[in-house]
Amino acid sequence: MENLVKLQKQWFEEGHTRSYDFRRKQLKRFKQMLITFEKPILRALRYDLSKSEYEAYAGEIAVLKNEINEQLKHIKQWMKPEKVKAPFTHIGSRNYILKDPYGLVLVIAPWNYPLQLSLAPVIGAIAAGNTIILKPSEVTPTVSWVLKKMINQYFKEEYIAVVEGGKEVTEQLMMQPLDYVFFTGSTSVGKKILAQASSRLIPVTLELGGKSPAIVHKDAVLHLAAKRIVWGKFTNAGQTCIAPDYLLVHHTIKNELLAHIKSYIQMFYGDQPVKNGKYVKIVNDHHYKRLKKHLIASEIIYGGEVHDGNQKIEPSILDGLNSHEALKEEEIFGPLLPVFTFSSLEEAVSMVKAKPKPLALYYFGENKEEQMFITTSLSFGGGCINDTLYHTLNPHLPFGGIGESGIGMYHGQASFETFTHTKSITNQSTKFDHRFRYPDSKTGLFFI
Numbered sequence: 286m287e288n289l290v291k292l293q294k295q296w297f298e299e300g301h302t303r304s305y306d307f308r309r310k311q312l313k314r315f316k317q318m319l320i321t322f323e324k325p326i327l328r329a330l331r332y333d334l335s336k337s338e339y340e341a342y343a344g345e346i347a348v349l350k351n352e353i354n355e356q357l358k359h360i361k362q363w364m365k366p367e368k369v370k371a372p373f374t375h376i377g378s379r380n381y382i383l384k385d386p387y388g389l390v391l392v393i394a395p396w397n398y399p400l401q402l403s404l405a406p407v408i409g410a411i412a413a414g415n416t417i418i419l420k421p422s423e424v425t426p427t428v429s430w431v432l433k434k435m436i437n438q439y440f441k442e443e444y445i446a447v448v449e450g451g452k453e454v455t456e457q458l459m460m461q462p463l464d465y466v467f468f469t470g471s472t473s474v475g476k477k478i479l480a481q482a483s484s485r486l487i488p489v490t491l492e493l494g495g496k497s498p499a500i501v502h503k504d505a506v507l508h509l510a511a512k513r514i515v516w517g518k519f520t521n522a523g524q525t526c527i528a529p530d531y532l533l534v535h536h537t538i539k540n541e542l543l544a545h546i547k548s549y550i551q552m553f554y555g556d557q558p559v560k561n562g563k564y565v566k567i568v569n570d571h572h573y574k575r576l577k578k579h580l581i582a583s584e585i586i587y588g589g590e591v592h593d594g595n596q597k598i599e600p601s602i603l604d605g606l607n608s609h610e611a612l613k614e615e616e617i618f619g620p621l622l623p624v625f626t627f628s629s630l631e632e633a634v635s636m637v638k639a640k641p642k643p644l645a646l647y648y649f650g651e652n653k654e655e656q657m658f659i660t661t662s663l664s665f666g667g668g669c670i671n672d673t674l675y676h677t678l679n680p681h682l683p684f685g686g687i688g689e690s691g692i693g694m695y696h697g698q699a700s701f702e703t704f705t706h707t708k709s710i711t712n713q714s715t716k717f718d719h720r721f722r723y724p725d726s727k728t729g730l731f732f733i
């Protein structure tokens with residue numbers, strides 16, 4: 286590990302990663318790598334998570350290709366030094382901001398979208414001219430192995446390397462002289478990463494989790510709200526950081542909304558989702574048992590079937606008030622949707638405010654003032670009005686959390702900026718001097 290870090294630091298110092306041509310070439314190479322390895326990637330995602338080809342391609346590979354295209358389209362412009370104005374005191378000088386890569390970036394990834402969330406930050410770090418060590422999640426070992434194999438085949442280790450392993454390996458990596466850490470994972474581990482990085486003043490981005498609400502008001506288009514909530518919640522079997530964690534619905538429309546939700550679950554996943562080959566499984570025994578415990582201790586309104594053989598849990602609706610206590614506090618990260626009711630938007634807002642600031646928030650309702658009321662009275666990472674998840678698929682919208690759900694943003698230009706240090710320069714004239722600033726200033730403002 287020490288040798289790898291030394292090698293990458295030296296390579297960075299030699300300046301190989303800086304030019305536009307180099308970055309462009311590497312991004313194109315990266316895209317080719319994804320094309321060449323498409324089949325092994327799809328197989329690995331099926332093996333580790335039972336992801337269907339559709340979910341694997343749409344949620345992992347396509348997102349990465351879009352991110353590469355976005356960087357390729359704009360980096361030439363983003364890399365340019367940015368000229369800025371100067372006050373009268375700076376007369377004669379040129380003032381500009383250089384876009385400097387940080388150096389060696391460590392990317393630590395989670396298991397839920399093990400390809401996308403490993404490689405999207407890597408793409409940003411390449412575009413910004415850094416060298417990269419990627420530490421994928423040990424919870425999805427097949428994807429981790431494919432990542433190592435393809436990166437090894439396409440890139441030199443002094444430029445991009447994959448180091449596999451779990452907690453201990455991450456801890457060792459965090460002891461290295463890194464220039465930037467990009468972490469995606471749980472809030473509890475994020476706090477540890479921040480503590481380690483802060484002791485050596487290493488800058489970090491933390492993409493964390495939390496409890497993201499979906500609020501449905503009485504003027505919502507109910508069948509569409511239901512359809513989009515079912516899609517956002519049960520894609521990847523609820524193992525999505527921005528999935529609606531719980532549902533807040535106006536008490537007058539609860540029954541109608543739930544009837545629509547049930548029919549969309551059946552339409553998307555059939556009568557027996559746990560036997561549907563296209564429905565994603567729970568990633569491992571630990572999470573399967575955790576979710577089963579929640580299910581058993583809650584009042585089930587719909588669903589509730591589990592299948593020990595393939596570790597699948599049916600999309601299930603739970604009564605919020607009579608659900609497992611732990612489920613009310615913890616991020617659920619599975620296909621269980623507790624439902625709570627509210628009588629006024631103020632009440633819904635105070636229910637959300639009672640919990641840490643969420644990563645995402647989804648509001649369903651037609652009234653523009655009420656939409657504005659929700660988006661301005663609550664603090665959350667980002668979200669949608671009348672939809673779920675879609676905000677993350679727009680490269681022009683920076684993505685990230687706030688408070689317990691994270692620090693920093695990425696995607697598109699925000700990715701380039703995350704991995705770029707903005708270095709401010711005053712380039713002073715030597716044709717004359719500013720007399721007024723010196724302690725012995727006697728005559729005039731300037732002299733030659």
Ligand code: NAD
Nearest residue numbers: 394395396421422451452455470471474492493494495526
């Ligand atoms: P995790 O925090 O358990 O693990 C993330 C990474 O940290 C893994 O690579 C793991 O090996 C490493 N790790 C685990 N324990 C560690 C420790 N004690 N010290 C150092 N490193 C350690 O998260 P996870 O279970 O892989 O992922 C699920 C979590 O990630 C959820 O909370 C989810 O909301 C969040 N998440 C957030 C985003 C986002 O973009 N904001 C995206 C996906 C997942």
